[in-house]
Amino acid sequence: MADRKVVITGLGLATALGLEVEQNWRKALKGVSGVSRIRLECAGKSAVQAAAQVSDDDWRTICDDFPSEAESEGERRTLFALWAGKKALSDAGLGRVAEDRSRFGAAMGAGLGVNRLEDISRWLTAGKKFDPVRFAGELDLVERESIIRNNSSAPATLMAAKFGLKGPNITITSACASATLALGAAYRAVKRGEADLVLAGGADSMINPVGLVFFVLLGSVAVSKMEPEHLCRPFDRKRSGLVMGEGAGMAVLEEESHALARGARIYAEVAGFASTMDAWRLTAPHPEGNGAEACMSLALADSKIPPEGIDYINAHGTSTKLNDLAETIAIKRVFGNCAPPPAISSSKSIIGHLLAGSGGPEFAFTVLSVAQNRIHPTINLSSPDPKCDLDYVPNVARERVVRAALSNSFGFGGQNSTIVVRKY
């Protein structure tokens, strides 16, 4: 690969913690949970009653900022991506489309979109059958947020159009690994010389009726009666499943000399990336974390940083029984001989699981840890699972020199991705 360094020059976020990076980071360091009682009017009887939702005020702010897209697309995932993308470009000093952007690209991890039951019920016959003929004649009645209107590539292609990004445009759909895979694709596109800059990250929102039952059906969502803010508890003995979040996290990945030439502020460097597959089960990670271990090891090899050079791991840390244990085993196998061992924390304990978008905000937090030598805690870790016996930075943020860090994302089905961030 060409000897080009890739640096991070901009970050943008939209999460339950807020719409500004600084605000998100401040709350994350304080361990403020973004999880609250669900605010979806129709979901009163849903088994899922907690989620890390972007506030209604913040949603209105986003819609006001992108009125035509809010009108035409309507769905939250794409609007979150536009907001975070705009913020990341602005943070990188690229807020105005003035320069030639033919070598600027976009890479997004995005979820499957919104399946709406009304897309069936509206076209039922008297005999309670779906009438595809009538449906075909009334496509203008399809809800604007429906997957029929907004497929997975909508966030990346809309960002390209909105921000004039005329280079490579990549959408990755690999469940919870999507955003980190997109960041990795962006890193490699810049490193290989395919682009000078890529706006990359992920966005998702499944806080809609079908989305709410999605993980209930799979048995992987937390449905306990615990207070919402205590429900997401990665690595804790009382963890009972993932807690959905929503939002977006975007970063500007830029070739070093390009960034220096325009005087950009540099947060950190992307030092390596890898992806692997468990090839084990569709419904569960490998119990010994084989795929995750290989992924972290290969990412380290790509970065040429030894395990002892890693001070922090932003874990996938879903708060599910299977993932947290498999990830812990995998980390032990890679970093077991390190003294001191890397600190580990789970952003999902604070902002919930952004699903396909999860790697986006988690990458941003990882970058900030490297840049500022501060690590946000894993909250709600009050009774550690004896099998999860690593240093997860429980409940209180920590100051520690972070020379380099990993961000892990492991997806449903067995796709794994790890990205390495190094101090610049």
Added chain:
Amino acid sequence: MKAGLKPPSYPPADRVAITGLGAVCSLGNSVPEIIQGFLSGNSGAGEITGFDAGGFGCPAAQVKNLPAFKTDVPPQLAITMGKHLSLLMASVDEALRGASIDPGTFSPGDRGFFAGMGMVDYHVEDLLPAVLKSLNRDGDIDYDKFFLQGYREIYPLWPLGMLNNVAFCQASIHFGLHGENGVFCPHGDAGVRAVFEAACVLKEGRAKMALAGGVSEEISPLGLARARIKGLIGPPSETSAPAPFLGEAGAMLVLEPFSTAVERGASILGQIAGFGFTCEKSEDGRFASRQAISSAIRAALSDAGLTPGGIDLVMLGSFDKNELEAVHEVFDADVSPPVIVATAGAVGETYAAGPVLNAAMALAIPGDAELPPNFLLPARSTGSAGFKIGRVLVNGISCEGGCGSMILEGANAG
């Protein structure tokens, strides 16, 4: 090959060989069947079966009689995953067999896997029982009913089938693929991206073999609706003029570093020569702009170290006029412009599968074949007897603006 062209410069160390091809589409369930159908001038377009598509007023090129592929996926989940799973599995299987790769040929971690995957739409019958259990007296959805009872009518693994990486992950389990990977989505440019990433990881030494391919969407009411809303297919027309239509397909290439392929005695069917990617919507917002498409083609030519005169065959990735105009813009100054083929007229718009299917077809067409006149542009009264395919440009275009171009060198390039 055109007169005056130098033979290709392989085998340089960083070149990537294509050693296996697999494909399924409306023309056939294997690459040889597809080539036979294509060279006969057949079109796979026909009346849509499986549901009443009369309201859409369009044909489609569906894959019918696809042989069942045995996996350990629970039967009901396999039904939910539908053709997405079977199109992928069948094309991977054919490609690996063709490349003489068995489970012991490479270690699992050295096997990369990249695919462009079209969107997955639910089958209405998967959710209909839940909808019916959730209706109020007015026939609207009552979400209290849905959350209390309705959702229980949904098959518990249904959500997995909705993730368009799950068929991909099942293929990784079935074929023992543990290495570098990526699922790109959902249009033609995603198929080109999959081949590009596979080629790159091989050049960079991150894998010793990589599968790269694409899978279309399954023809369904939802998929047809999305295509119509996006402008990929037009409204019902009373004219007899040919109109764009959707197709179903899966296609896969086996890629290896040239040296590895030679070392293990693999048949080399072609080589990867170059790529280009851009993104820009046309002014009317319905497709990629002509400028974006021509820029992607020029970038691929530059990456391959070629001028337009080095291309023998262009395989279009769409039905759109912007693409044809961009091809003319790049190639018309050449004294011997390439032959232009629109396979979409035979197999339909097959999304991420399209460019990979075109690549497989280009590499599998016999050197002395006569290309069917009805799929040439401009249409000819006769085929192209004696034409030998050397270097091929394959485009993958998204209606949302993404453009990917790749150049392959066939066995006749030298």
